[in-house]
Amino acid sequence: MTATPEQARSIRRTAIACTALVAGMVGAAYASVPLYDLFCRVTGFEGTPMIAKAPSARTLDRTITVRFDANVNGLPWRFSAESPTVEAKLGETMTVMYKVENIGSQATTGIASFNVQPALSGAYFNKIQCFCFTEQTLQPGEAMESAVVFFVDPAIAEDPNTRDLTSITLSYTYFPVKGAKPVATSAVATGAVTR
Structure with missing residues (x-):
């Protein structure tokens, strides 16, 4: 059974959204340590002078x-x-x-x-x-x-x-x-x- 053009577009949008979500999560994981360090330095959080x-x-x-x-x-x-x-x-x-x-x-x-x-x-x-x-x-x-x-x-x-x-x-x-x-x-x- 073949998908209708609208179903194909919906599947493509879902795949793109999932790929973007995974890429965003991987990027956030790599950026979390430097961002946390920056946050601590700017705010003094957790005793950071x-x-x-x-x-x-x-x-x-x-x-x-x-x-x-x-x-x-x-x-x-x-x-x-x-x-x-x-x-x-x-x-x-x-x-x-x-x-x-x-x-x-x-x-x-x-x-x-x-x-x-x-x-x-x-x-x-x-x-x-x-x-x-x-x-x-x-x-x-x-x-x-x-x-x-x-x-x-x-x-x-x-x-x-x-x-x-x-x-x-x-x-x-x-x-x-x-x-x-x-x-x-x-x-x-x-x-x-x-x-």
């Missing part, structure tokens, strides 16, 4: 305690902040140094990721400079210092969900980089602070 290009335009007298958590996962490294906490005025630009040292017997390469807790504070924690997501190769016994420059947006005091916060924790974790190649010079040798 904001990236600022300049210091805050205003500073309040109210202070907030910022705690610094330093972790290493799978690397023979020692990692710590110069101070476990600082008291920062809202809007005040602060600089905190971190030190990382390779206590292993061979060169290793790591990369740091970060988050801020409580998660709602991520939209107000602004980093101007940091060492996150930059590969670091350290020789045995080599140490390096890196800076984190940040401020807490004074708008945190106006948000009903965050206005009562008294502390924020910035947490960094160094992970090994798979298949990394050693670099010729390190940030310590050049005196550079990584971004």
Whole structure:
């Protein structure tokens, strides 16, 4: 039995719609991770700190305690902040140094990721400079210092969900980089602070 011209058009439209739907779903699957990452960076969702290009335009007298958590996962490294906490005025630009040292017997390469807790504070924690997501190769016994420059947006005091916060924790974790190649010079040798 042959289909009428109208049935053939209907079958063709259905096939095209199904193909477009499948193609759209495959495209969405590939785009979901970068889109989620972009969403988190723009909104501060799930404790993702904001990236600022300049210091805050205003500073309040109210202070907030910022705690610094330093972790290493799978690397023979020692990692710590110069101070476990600082008291920062809202809007005040602060600089905190971190030190990382390779206590292993061979060169290793790591990369740091970060988050801020409580998660709602991520939209107000602004980093101007940091060492996150930059590969670091350290020789045995080599140490390096890196800076984190940040401020807490004074708008945190106006948000009903965050206005009562008294502390924020910035947490960094160094992970090994798979298949990394050693670099010729390190940030310590050049005196550079990584971004």
